[in-house]
Amino acid sequence: MKSAITISLVPEALHGPFVFRYPLEQSFQAAAAAGFDAVELFLPGPDSASPEHILALAAEHHLSIAAVGTGAGMLREGLSLTDESPSRRRDALAFIGGMIDFGARLGAPAILGSMQGKPTGPDAFDLLAEVLRVCGERAAAGGVPFIYEPLNRYETTLFPRLGDARRFLLDRSLENIVLLADLFHMNIEESDLSSAILEAGDRIGHVHYADSNRRAMGFGHTDPKPIISALHAVGYSGYLSAEILPLPDPETAARQTIASIRALI
Numbered sequence: 001m002k003s004a005i006t007i008s009l010v011p012e013a014l015h016g017p018f019v020f021r022y023p024l025e026q027s028f029q030a031a032a033a034a035g036f037d038a039v040e041l042f043l044p045g046p047d048s049a050s051p052e053h054i055l056a057l058a059a060e061h062h063l064s065i066a067a068v069g070t071g072a073g074m075l076r077e078g079l080s081l082t083d084e085s086p087s088r089r090r091d092a093l094a095f096i097g098g099m100i101d102f103g104a105r106l107g108a109p110a111i112l113g114s115m116q117g118k119p120t121g122p123d124a125f126d127l128l129a130e131v132l133r134v135c136g137e138r139a140a141a142g143g144v145p146f147i148y149e150p151l152n153r154y155e156t157t158l159f160p161r162l163g164d165a166r167r168f169l170l171d172r173s174l175e176n177i178v179l180l181a182d183l184f185h186m187n188i189e190e191s192d193l194s195s196a197i198l199e200a201g202d203r204i205g206h207v208h209y210a211d212s213n214r215r216a217m218g219f220g221h222t223d224p225k226p227i228i229s230a231l232h233a234v235g236y237s238g239y240l241s242a243e244i245l246p247l248p249d250p251e252t253a254a255r256q257t258i259a260s261i262r263a264l265i
Contacts, residue, residue: 001239002037002064002240003035003037003239003241004037004040004240004242005031005254006020006042006241007027007042008042009048009049010071013042017210017245019244019246019253019254020250021250024054027039031061031254032061034251036254037239038063038064038066038239039058039065039066040067041067041068041106043072043102044072045095046095051102055106065103066238066239067103067110067147068099068102068106068108068111069111070111071113073115074114074115077095080092081115082119082127084119084121089127089131093131093135096135097134097138100139100142100144101142103142104144105142109146109178110135110144110146111206112146112147112148113180114156116148116156117156118155118157120157124157128158128168129168132146132169132172132177135177136176136177145176145177145178145205146176146177146178147178147179148165148169148179149180149182149185149208150164150182150189151185152184152185152189153188160185160189161190162179162204163199163200165200166179166203169203178206179203180204181200181204181206181207181208182207182208182243184212184244187212193230194226197227198233201234204231204238205238207231207236207239207240207241209224209260216242216247216257217260224264240261244257
């Protein structure tokens with residue numbers, strides 16, 4: 001398993017769970033100085049940064065790009081893939097598609113989190129299956145998977161639990177879609193984090209490594225040891241990415257995260 005840390009350039013996400021919010025050059029430098037293997041990018045949109053510039057920074061600082069977030073589409077424009085309005089769904093899919101293509105140019109998958117929405121209509125799950133199929137195919141064309149993130153019940157009406165999301169992907173024969181195991185959301189919804197990871201199995205494609213209070217691991221009450229054991233058991237070799245609050249400050253949060261990861265792996 002490898003380490004990653006979040007970088008956000010989205011002003012609307014000022015209070016969100018992102019560690020470094022400096023300009024890209026400074027954020028890449030900070031991530032490398034803290035000892036991370038990769039960064040996860042949360043950008044305003046697919047045209048907000050040059051892929052060539054990002055790849056140059058990654059090479060300069062010996063970092064990989066773990067993933068790219070898509071939530072700015074919800075934060076900035078209120079876009080959702082399961083919106084009741086067909087035109088708004090088309091806008092949301094266009095935004096997501098742009099982020100998938102952008103990520104593919106970096107060799108990184110895009111994440112569907114908040115842009116899955118909070119639908120209440122009877123066709124909500126059909127809409128989700130439809131857009132996941134489109135996103136999975138578009139990501140496959142770019143040589144990357146597409147990541148679907150189960151969120152806690154306060155943030156979505158769809159899938160709060162990993163096992164339910166896995167069964168949905170299998171039942172709907174959705175290919176090239178992997179699951180994001182976000183330990184913060186799981187602390188709210190799962191009765192046992194390790195069992196949930198074992199249930200999701202090899203469909204886990206990304207991990208947000210956060211303590212129970214969404215701070216760096218070790219600043220809450222989550223025991224990461226059985227979680228790491230479960231990830232080993234399902235053959236997970238991807239990133240443990242710190243999508244966490246930058247508390248008490250970004251550098252301390254980064255140091256605490258990398259120390260926790262190194263102690264376990």
